[in-house]
Structure formats: structure tokens, C-alpha cells
Amino acid sequence: MLTIRSLLFDRSLGLRLLVGGAGEVDDLSFRWVHNTELPDPSPYVRPHELVMTNGLWLESGGSVDVFVGAVKDAGAAGIVFGLRREIPNTPAELIEACRTEGMPLLELAVSVPFTAVSQAAADRYAEQRQQDLIGTVERGNALVSAVSRGGGMAGVLEVLRRDHPLLRLAVVDRFGRCPAAAGAELAPEELRSVAASLRRHPPPLEVELRDPGTASLFLIDTLGGRGGAGGALVCLRASRDLDDSEREALEQAARFLSLEAARTQLAQTIELRFASELLDMITSGAREVHEITNRIMAFGIDAQSRMAVCALAPTSSETEPSTGLAELIGGFFTAEALPVVVAESGQDVVTIFPWLRSGEALKSFAERLIDSVGAQSNHRLVAGIGDIAANAGELRTPLVEAREACRVLRMRAKGPRVADFGDLNMYQRLLGQHSAEVLRGFAADVLGPIRTYDRDRGSGLEATVQTFLERDGHWAGAAAALNVHVNTLRNRLARVTELTGRDVSRTEDRVDLFLALKADSLSRGR
Incomplete structure (x- = not known):
């Protein structure tokens, strides 16, 4: 947006501010200039234009109140009244009408044509666009640097706030998690509100929050065009209150956040595949123990320590897919500071993690796990657990037990949500001992x-x-x-x-x- 102040500072134009409007002069801005001599120019004036007139409509019986009211209704940024020999002074009634309507009014000297104002506006627009482009390029370079050096989403927000320090920002995914924030702290219910919006088709571009009210959403695409959005850059300001440079910066940052989210998702996909191969090794028993040991150690788990196996899945009554469960489960273990193997299959998600406590404590831990993940995914989850393995070489039986316990729980409409293999019927336990x-x-x-x-x-x-x-x-x-x-x-x-x-x-x-x-x-x- 161009500013009226910049025109006033141009001495070659000789503009005088007669009415400052409803706000401070520094806040007055306009998109372009519009020259008219119509008594009612409202059909042709666009919002935020600066209307220039010589007042010829006065000579044909036009009304000052009608003209100013029409300009205001059109959403114009202000009026420039060009003096001429026939009208060497701005009419008092025009000044009064502008003051009443809160409409900025500038006076242009007789010797200065409207084309000079148009040229000045064009020059300033070109300068502004050049500065914006330079700023976009420089910010783009900074964003590339932040992402390439491992700054992640927090690094992207840091770059954005460097140019726009007043923006309050947060990144929220469709599960209601906030991996990065700058100047904004969203309450749990606000995170859930954003997440619910992101799961809509199509997602809205604004959401109502407790503070500050309306917030803007700049979508982050991680779903590969499958509908909805994987996340959003949330700006705690309504879209109508953002200027062009802020909106452009936010859109640019959202694109880089999409790249960062895609990179993270790719790394998680590779890790899930690696974990699934480990699961196949354990289940088949066809690999040497040292291969399983090496894989377990690659996930940061001591292969000689005691380990628990927990299999999770939505109940059979669930109709929605379990997409994203592995990611949410991994996030839970990260928050618990526990290394974990997370492997996703068509029937369940299996976790293997170090466990030095009792079996009863493991059941309580599994309850917390499915409560946390279920709340984020909107699934009713069940969890099966096996006996605690003495080391990596003893994982096969606990794995079979956990998956069988989970399978049985899925089929039950009622009953416990967590069970170990010992809780099952005897025939299930007997069958579970065979390949x-x-x-x-x-x-x-x-x-x-x-x-x-x-x-x-x-x-x-x-x-x-x-x-x-x-x-x-x-x-x-x-x-x-x-x-x-x-x-x-x-x-x-x-x-x-x-x-x-x-x-x-x-x-x-x-x-x-x-x-x-x-x-x-x-x-x-x-």
C-alpha cells in the first residue's frame, strides 16, 4: 500500500492536508489514484483508491454531501481537491463534509496537474514493489539457510519475525500439536479448534480463537492432495488486518514450512520402513540375533536391557483410517524421553521400548499412551502387551503375545482397553505359542x-x-x-x-x- 504521507513529503506536488480523517496521517494509505468529475463516482471507485477531482460536478449542480458520501461508501482512501483559477480555494462546505465523514482531504495547487500525482504514485509503487521483491528474495535466502542448517519450523518463524516482529505466530498440525511458535501461546482448546478446522474439506482460512478472536490460517500441505491440510501457520490476526507485505511474507513462510514438514514426513517414512523390517525379522525368526540387536541399537535402545512390546489399534467399530497413529505414538514417547521402535502395519502399530519396571506399571503406561494418542486422533484405541523381554533376542514371543492381545481386544465391544496375553482365554494363549x-x-x-x-x-x-x-x-x-x-x-x-x-x-x-x-x-x- 502507498501512503498519503509519502505524497505530502514530496515538495514538488505541493499538497496540503486539510482533513486528516479518522486516524493519524502515518496510518493513511491507498492502493492507487482515481480521477473523476462525476457527482456520484461510487460505481467506479474501488476500495482504498485516492479520488482526485477539480470539482467540475459543483458547476452542474452536484452536492458536496452526496459526493463525499459516495466516495466514503465506495471505501476510498481520501480525496484530493485540485484547485483551478475558477476555484482558487477549497470550498468550505467540502472541508466540513470531509471532516464530518472522517474522510481525508488534500488540496493540490493550481500549478500542479493530476498527472504529477499519478506519476508520483507510480514512482512510489515501483519503489515499493522493488523493495518488496528485494525483501522477498532476502527473506527467501534466509529461509533456505534456516531450513538447510536444521533450524526446522522454529527457524522459519524466527526469520519471519525478524521482518515482522509484531506478528504472533504458531504452527499447528491436524492433530492439535504445536511444533513451533513465536510470540503466540495457544491454549489446549484453541489447538483443538485449529486441528478441527484443518480436518474440514476444504479447510477454512480463518478460525475463531479465545485470544485475539479471529486468527488467519496459512495452510501447510503434507497430505499429498488427499484433502484437508496437514497443518497451518496460524497468525493471531484477522486476514483483513494484514497488509500486503505481511500476507506475502506469511504465504512465503507457509511454503517453506510445507517443505520442512515434507522433509520430516519423509524421514519418518524411512524410519517406519526400517522399523517394519525389524518387526519382520523378529516375527520370522529367520535372522541372526545380532542383526536384530544391531537394528534395536540403531533406535537408541540398549539391546541387552529389558524391553516391552505394546501393540495398539483402533477398535473394529472405528470407520476412519488410522493414518498418523505412528506419528502420534512417536510424539508421545518423545515427550516421555523414551527411545522407541514404532512399526506400522495394516492391522496395528507396534512399539518396542526399554522397560525396567513391573508388568502392572506397563499396563498403566499403556493406558496413558492410548488416552493421549486417542484424544489427538479421535480414535478409541486398545493396546495389547506381552511379557517383558529380557533382551533383544527374546522379543519374538512378547511380540506375538502383544499383537494377539490387541487383536482380541479390537473384536470386543466392551471390556478393558489394555490387556496382556495372560488376560486372554486359554485357547488364545495356546494358539499364540505356535507359528x-x-x-x-x-x-x-x-x-x-x-x-x-x-x-x-x-x-x-x-x-x-x-x-x-x-x-x-x-x-x-x-x-x-x-x-x-x-x-x-x-x-x-x-x-x-x-x-x-x-x-x-x-x-x-x-x-x-x-x-x-x-x-x-x-x-x-x-
């Missing part, structure tokens, strides 16, 4: 003939057995669930007996079928 290959083999031996029959004839014998067992052998209840007659159900189960040699009316045969179905489910979950 996925053994479980698949057992399931194939028992269920293989049924599956072949279903595949060849398009029947549903396996689903029939599962439904019958889930209804605790209740014939009428199972038939209703399958939407068939009880006699049809009896015929199907008779066919199962023919194919498998297991009769559902015998307890030991029913147990075989039940365990085969559970073994198959468990082996697929691994």
Missing part, C-alpha cells in the same frame, strides 16, 4: 475339505459352521442368523460331518472346528 505356518497347517487339515466343497459348489459350509459356533450351538439362533430353516442348517452341518469327520454334536469335534477357525484367523492376522 503362523503351524496354525495355517492345522486350519487347512480341518477346514480344507469344507473349503474345497464351497469353492466347487458355491456353498457356504464354512460360514455355516462359524455362525453355529458363534451362537454356542443354538440351532434356532444360528438358523435365524443365516436366514435359513433349521432343517437346512441340520443338512449343511451333516454335510460338514461327512467331509471332515467332525460331528458338531460331539464336544471334542466341535472344539476341533472352533480351534481351526481361530487358528486360521490368527495366522492371517500375523
Whole structure:
């Protein structure tokens, strides 16, 4: 924006300020100049323009009050009245009308044409744009330097505040976390409000906060065009109160914050992949112990210390994806000053971390973990934990136990949110001691003939057995669930007996079928 003060300081124009308007002279600014002699120029005047007139509209019966009111309604920045031989002095009624409306009024000498004012405005605009461009380039260089030397998001805000020290800024992500701030401290409810806004489609560009009220959001894209925004640079000032240079600086900083967020996200992706490979090593048992040990040590964990394994997942009733859980879980452990391996899979997120306390203390820790992460992700989470491993070489069994406990908890509509393997039913504990290959083999031996029959004839014998067992052998209840007659159900189960040699009316045969179905489910979950 150009300033009226800069025109007044130009002695070649000979401008005089007759009415200062509603504010101080230093605060008076305008976008451009507009020359008019219409009695009502409001349809053609744009906001923040400086209106120049010789008052020819007075000679055609125009009204001073109408003219000034129209200029004010159009949002103009002020009026320049150009004197001429016919009107050597600014009309008193014009001065009074401008004073009444709070409209700045300048007087231009007879000898100075309006083109001189236009030229002066153009010169100042060019100078300002040049300064802005130089400032943008210099700030860009400083931002590049801040990011390249590892200053992170805090370094970006530091550069921005160097040019605009009055701006109060914070970076907030879609989980309500604030990785960097400068001059602003947002309360927890304000962070949640910003996070909720970022999850909207499309995200708004302003949000209402307790202090100062309306805040501007400059979006940070980390979602790869999947909708919403990964975060925002929050400026505690409404968008309408930002000038052009501030807005341009904020937009430039937001672009660099997007780059920094993408860099951080890439590093986290690589770390997650590294952790997933470690999980595969532990689960398969096909690698040498020293390879697992080296990987564990790469995460800052003493491979010879006692370690806990905790598997977390949203409950099966959750419909939203678990995207971002690993990042939130990692943030929790960072706040706890605990090194951790965080590995994300399609079914759960597994954490491995040093633990020198008791198993009961581990359950309390897991409760705090899912409370914290669940509140940030808007998920109802459950956590399964295994026995505490003596060292890195003993992680396989605790890992299997934790994941199985988590899988069982996910299927339960009610009950505890945290459980260790010892809390599960005995059949789950027994099955959990075997490898996925053994479980698949057992399931194939028992269920293989049924599956072949279903595949060849398009029947549903396996689903029939599962439904019958889930209804605790209740014939009428199972038939209703399958939407068939009880006699049809009896015929199907008779066919199962023919194919498998297991009769559902015998307890030991029913147990075989039940365990085969559970073994198959468990082996697929691994």
C-alpha cells in the first residue's frame, strides 16, 4: 500500500492536508489514484483508491454531501481537491463534509496537474514493489539457510519475525500439536479448534480463537492432495488486518514450512520402513540375533536391557483410517524421553521400548499412551502387551503375545482397553505359542475339505459352521442368523460331518472346528 504521507513529503506536488480523517496521517494509505468529475463516482471507485477531482460536478449542480458520501461508501482512501483559477480555494462546505465523514482531504495547487500525482504514485509503487521483491528474495535466502542448517519450523518463524516482529505466530498440525511458535501461546482448546478446522474439506482460512478472536490460517500441505491440510501457520490476526507485505511474507513462510514438514514426513517414512523390517525379522525368526540387536541399537535402545512390546489399534467399530497413529505414538514417547521402535502395519502399530519396571506399571503406561494418542486422533484405541523381554533376542514371543492381545481386544465391544496375553482365554494363549505356518497347517487339515466343497459348489459350509459356533450351538439362533430353516442348517452341518469327520454334536469335534477357525484367523492376522 502507498501512503498519503509519502505524497505530502514530496515538495514538488505541493499538497496540503486539510482533513486528516479518522486516524493519524502515518496510518493513511491507498492502493492507487482515481480521477473523476462525476457527482456520484461510487460505481467506479474501488476500495482504498485516492479520488482526485477539480470539482467540475459543483458547476452542474452536484452536492458536496452526496459526493463525499459516495466516495466514503465506495471505501476510498481520501480525496484530493485540485484547485483551478475558477476555484482558487477549497470550498468550505467540502472541508466540513470531509471532516464530518472522517474522510481525508488534500488540496493540490493550481500549478500542479493530476498527472504529477499519478506519476508520483507510480514512482512510489515501483519503489515499493522493488523493495518488496528485494525483501522477498532476502527473506527467501534466509529461509533456505534456516531450513538447510536444521533450524526446522522454529527457524522459519524466527526469520519471519525478524521482518515482522509484531506478528504472533504458531504452527499447528491436524492433530492439535504445536511444533513451533513465536510470540503466540495457544491454549489446549484453541489447538483443538485449529486441528478441527484443518480436518474440514476444504479447510477454512480463518478460525475463531479465545485470544485475539479471529486468527488467519496459512495452510501447510503434507497430505499429498488427499484433502484437508496437514497443518497451518496460524497468525493471531484477522486476514483483513494484514497488509500486503505481511500476507506475502506469511504465504512465503507457509511454503517453506510445507517443505520442512515434507522433509520430516519423509524421514519418518524411512524410519517406519526400517522399523517394519525389524518387526519382520523378529516375527520370522529367520535372522541372526545380532542383526536384530544391531537394528534395536540403531533406535537408541540398549539391546541387552529389558524391553516391552505394546501393540495398539483402533477398535473394529472405528470407520476412519488410522493414518498418523505412528506419528502420534512417536510424539508421545518423545515427550516421555523414551527411545522407541514404532512399526506400522495394516492391522496395528507396534512399539518396542526399554522397560525396567513391573508388568502392572506397563499396563498403566499403556493406558496413558492410548488416552493421549486417542484424544489427538479421535480414535478409541486398545493396546495389547506381552511379557517383558529380557533382551533383544527374546522379543519374538512378547511380540506375538502383544499383537494377539490387541487383536482380541479390537473384536470386543466392551471390556478393558489394555490387556496382556495372560488376560486372554486359554485357547488364545495356546494358539499364540505356535507359528503362523503351524496354525495355517492345522486350519487347512480341518477346514480344507469344507473349503474345497464351497469353492466347487458355491456353498457356504464354512460360514455355516462359524455362525453355529458363534451362537454356542443354538440351532434356532444360528438358523435365524443365516436366514435359513433349521432343517437346512441340520443338512449343511451333516454335510460338514461327512467331509471332515467332525460331528458338531460331539464336544471334542466341535472344539476341533472352533480351534481351526481361530487358528486360521490368527495366522492371517500375523
